[in-house]
């Protein structure tokens with residue numbers, strides 16, 4: 040009885056939040072996407088509204104000032120946002136990956152100090168892992184942190200770091216021991232707030248995912264207090280990053296689902312309005328085949344994303360499920376954007392239509408948060424591990 044009551048209360052709460060989000064997207068975001076995206080302008084006013092709505096704390100526990108929503112609800116939020124403008128979801132995703140690292144692995148003092156500020160959006164974070172020479176092979180990073188008294192001095196550089204210009208802090212992966220074997224035993228994760236020696240060297244010009252800041256960074260004798268070492272113990276950084284990857288993959292899968300759905304929705308409308316040879320193109324079988332495949336891909340991706348999110352919320356191991364969801368949903372986004380471009384014919388190529396943006400945004404999804412090549416390898420390894428003979 041209690042469970043049923045809780046479930047219906049959770050469902051009602053989820054519906055209220057999603058309805059509020061839909062209104063926000065319709066009124067505050069949709070009318071501005073084209074202009075902001077075209078000029079690669081950071082959506083400051085939209086971010087301010089997101090703060091007011093509590094979105095920056097949506098999966099942070101309520102005892103630390105967040106909304107404490109489930110991953111399943113969070114995934115639906117990201118899906119809806121991405122269907123309107125994927126860049127906005129990135130402002131939230133990287134921030135919440137950082138917050139989750141502190142929530143899971145931080146000391147109580149770190150949680151009390153940082154989570155309420157992250158939940159309110161006063162602090163807006165990101166994750167600083169990738170370097171110019173390594174993304175997939177993170178154990179090859181070269182940024183170092185050397186302990187000096189009650190501080191660490193950080194030197195090195197990072198590449199492709201989202202939220203690093205307009206945000207104000209990062210979960211920064213470094214080497215605290217460059218000789219450790221295996222290499223991950225020398226890696227640590229720090230809470231790095233902007234300060235002297237934290238230098239944004241360049242905002243990167245990107246194919247898509249515009250509006251949001253993705254930058255190259257240098258750390259030149261940048262100092263952080265020892266109390267910023269997440270968990271308070273050296274050598275756990277890679278583990279802390281990897282334990283957040285399931286959530287990260289559900290995030291990106293949800294983005295993929297939003298983009299796949301948006302491309303499908305646009306195509307369904309256009310195919311009924313555009314006429315060739317005396318009838319709407321949706322009555323030509325070649326277009327019907329495309330729409331049938333796009334819709335099936337989207338729905339299959341949705342079921343995988345929901346299954347991974349529910350497993351994550353239950354605390355079950357879900358690396359394979361999150362990998363499948365990420366792989367399927369982001370490939371669905373990529374393929375649906377390409378197919379929608381074909382359905383739109385020449386107009387798909389025009390910057391006046393959303394299809395052109397979806398086409399440019401979607402390739403990032405197959406690269407970020409573990410490339411889709413790596414996802415298939417992870418899925419296969421898990422498959423063998425779970426079915427040993």
Ligand SMILES: Cc1cc2nc3c(=O)[nH]c(=O)nc-3n(C[C@H](O)[C@H](O)[C@H](O)COP(=O)(O)OP(=O)(O)OC[C@H]3O[C@@H](n4cnc5c(N)ncnc54)[C@H](O)[C@@H]3O)c2cc1C
Pocket residue numbers: 133165166167168169172173174175176198199200201202245248253403406407408409410411412413416
């Ligand atoms: C717009 C954008 C935003 C980003 N934001 C962030 C961010 O906020 N923070 C951050 O830390 N990073 C960020 N990244 C970096 C991103 O996570 C990396 O680009 C990604 O992890 C891939 O790394 P790489 O580019 O170095 O490719 P590489 O690791 O060099 O891989 C190149 C190719 O080799 C394949 N490959 C590599 N190793 C293997 C293997 N063992 N087996 C089979 N195939 C393999 C890959 O699948 C890929 O096809 C961002 C990237 C972009 C483009």
